[in-house]
Amino acid sequence: MTSSTDIRIDVQGLSCAGCAGRAERALSGVAGVSDVSVNFATGRAQMHLDGAEATAIAEALSAANYPAREETVTLNVSGMTCASCLGRVEGALMAVPTVMSASANLATETAQVRYLAGSTDANQLARAVTDAGYPARPKESATDDQAARRAAESDYARRQTLIAAVLTLPVFLLEMGSHVIPGMAALIAGTIGVTASWTLQFILTTLVLAWPGRQFYRIGVPALLKAAPEMNSLVALGASAAWAYSTVALLAPGVLPEGTRAVYFEAAAVIVTLILLGRWLEARAKGRTGAAIQKLIGLQPETARVERKGKTTELPLDQVAVGDLIHLRPGDRVALDGEVIEGSSYVDEAMITGEADPVAKSTGDMLVGGTINGAGALSYRATAVGSDTVLARIIEMVEQAQGAKLPxxxxxxxxxxxxxxxxxxxxxxxxxxxxxxxxxxxxxxxxxxxxxxxxxxxxxxxxxxxxxxxxxxxxxxxxxGVLFRKGEALQRLDEVRAVAFDKTGTLTIGKPGVTLIETATGADPDDILRLAAAAQGKSEHPIARATEDEAARRGLDLPQVSAFDAIPGHGISAQVEGHDLLIGAHRLMQREGIATRTLDHAAKTLADKGQSAIFIAVDGQLAAVLGIADALKPSSRAVIDALHAKGVKVAMITGDSQTTAEAIARDLGIDHVEAEVLPEGKVHALTALRERFGTLAFVGDGINDAPALAHADIGIAVGTGTDVAIEAADVVLMSGDLAGVLNALDMSRxxxxxxxxxxxxxxxxxxxxxxxxxxxxxxxxxxxxxxxxxxxxxxxxxxxxxxxxxxxxxxxxxxxxxxx
Structure with a gap:
């Protein structure tokens, strides 16, 4: 393994924060390992690898007495015909960062893989072999089931506690009963005798320390001998001191001064029992801390109804591939992400987006795995499987955030x-x-x-x-519906003093409409519109969709586009039916030397209303101006008012004209406006806002927002936006509603x-x-x-x-x- 990558592995034996620190330092000492973070609560270590070997990582943790959890899986592999095939299969497996060893067998057509648990599983290993040209699938599932492991830990702790309690109770009654129950001391002395009582306590306490209590010695004593004591060392020292003193008092009383010959067996036994009880309660509580992840994991059904060659069968999800046709019955949970190709229904996406209202779905709409179908039947084509699904990515984001270490x-x-x-x-x-x-x-x-x-x-x-x-x-x-992609965002968001919003698609619905078409020379508006709509068909900007929608509403047939070029921050240029078109903001006309005075008054009127003016030039001459209005999201004003109530300043960054931007700002109660900002200028605008207000969050959704999202102290991406924006953000709002900004801020605080x-x-x-x-x-x-x-x-x-x-x-x- 020589690649540079980030991994997470499970670490065993962590019983306190001191253990996590020592494991962290052990990993940091491995060549090629950096950015190490060990989380005591989750029992996981995160790190960046640059050439480090999985075996070196395992050896370092083992030497520190906190071994990494290893798992072994057997894969069924087809297509292997010779020794070189074995080498390629083993090489594909060893290229996975956390694989420690891999051995392929030509006779049995299997591969045995030993790996560090946490960052990969049997299905991902099988996929690596399949991608190398040898179709593989797990022979036995070795999927990491955190809930099952938590339950097993809790069950083990419960058993150890009960054993310790049963052994400790007689010790406690014999010793403490003599002090609190009248006549009991005399009863013991007159029956079995004090020496027999102490001997019984010695036997039972020794069993407590050697049986359920041995875990403290197994971990604590080696740490003590390495001059790196931790929690188990303290317990082992404390219990041993009480036991040793009492044993001397029982077996060699003459060694102790007169008046000090007493036993404290009950202290040693009760110490171990109470700490085991605490660990049992901890294990139960820690199991509940991961309930959200388990709930997310539980959203995905185990099977899907897949149609292949005209026959529909129920298949496990790991056998479903991209492109498979899946049938969804009313009330079923969506198995995988996909695109609807037949049927219509309403789908409950609340567990993904946090939004309670079901969403209408029909041909062409996307489905997200884990959501619940309503009363209609749907057929859809799988577009993502395994770790590529939205649900898997959400789980990955949450797990990464949960494993973070805050300042x-x-x-x-x-x-x-x-x-x-x-x-x-x-x-x-x-x-x-x-x-x-x-x-x-x-x-x-x-x-x-x-x-x-x-x-x-x-x-x-x-x-x-x-x-x-x-x-x-x-x-x-x-x-x-709020995903913290980076755990550090929790603390940084709590420090935010100002929030800057992108306008289009963030404060607004992102689906603008055409409100006006005014031509410069008396040309037919429909003719100008059909040329513009054809050219805009190549653009991804929401304004382009508004132009297309208006052309469709008027029933216009669109011609073919022979050339197209996007001009970031300005507009587009295109060739349609032999005409050269320029479509964009006023600054595009200025840049190209096209006079706009005949339509400047119309543009100013639009700007005064808070609408965008889009100029269209044909063959170097101004042809028309379009009025574009994008309705504000219903929650925008309420969110801004709530931010003000929390003492947070609000700014808006937009490419619109100053007049248009100020009109929108007045409507929403925004404190500060940065208008006529090009995509590359958003970073500079954020820098100025940070200097003015302090720690700054930026909320955006478009591909042009990605640099700003990355540059802000906290980048918040609206989940309805592009994947590029989401990947650049620290926080993702799964629904398009800005209420998520308030929810993120509130959850952070x-x-x-x-x-x-x-x-x-x-x-x-x-x-x-x-x-x-x-x-x-x-x-x-x-x-x-x-x-x-x-x-x-x-x-x-x-x-x-x-x-x-x-x-x-x-x-x-x-x-x-x-x-x-």
């Missing part, structure tokens, strides 16, 4: 990096202070303080604070507020309770924090952070489409 997390990362070593130092210092100046029994107090500090300071909550909020926030945003709440809780919890665990309140109250209570508090802090993040799942849209 706000930088402080937490810095703290976590030094946190565990500092905690160990604090624990040792606490023990030293208690041994030096503590009251009798000195050793007991020192043990309790040291163990409590180790246990209560586990940095789980810090590591979960940011990624869980990002996961839930971006997932909920996707459900209401709510998510950032949620992150700050989580970070405050995580930091404040440790700052407040570590001194308490160390015993600073003892001189005032005579009380010390029990290690058991410390374990419970530590677990609850993580559950609190997760629960707080999950509140984002209930966020309602700030504005519904088309309404305030």
């Amino acid at each position: 706000v997390q930088a402080l937490a990362d810095k703290v976590v990096r030094v946190f565990v070593p500092v905690v160990i130092a604090v624990a040792l210092a606490s023990v030293a202070v208690w041994l030096a100046v503590g009251p009798v029994p000195v050793l007991t107090h020192a043990l309790v303080a040291g163990v409590s500090v180790l246990i209560i300071a586990c940095p789980c909550a810090m590591g979960l604070a940011t990624p869980t909020s990002i996961m839930v926030g971006t997932g909920r945003a996707a459900e209401i 709510r998510t950032l507020r949620n992150i700050r709440q989580n970070l405050f809780w995580a930091f404040a919890y440790n700052v407040a309770l570590i001194p308490v665990a160390a015993g600073v309140l003892y001189p005032l109250t005579g009380l010390m924090l029990s290690p058991m209570l410390a374990a419970g508090a530590m677990a609850l802090s993580s559950v609190f952070v997760l629960s707080n993040a999950l509140r984002l799942r209930r966020v309602a849209p700030a504005m519904k489409g088309g309404s305030a």
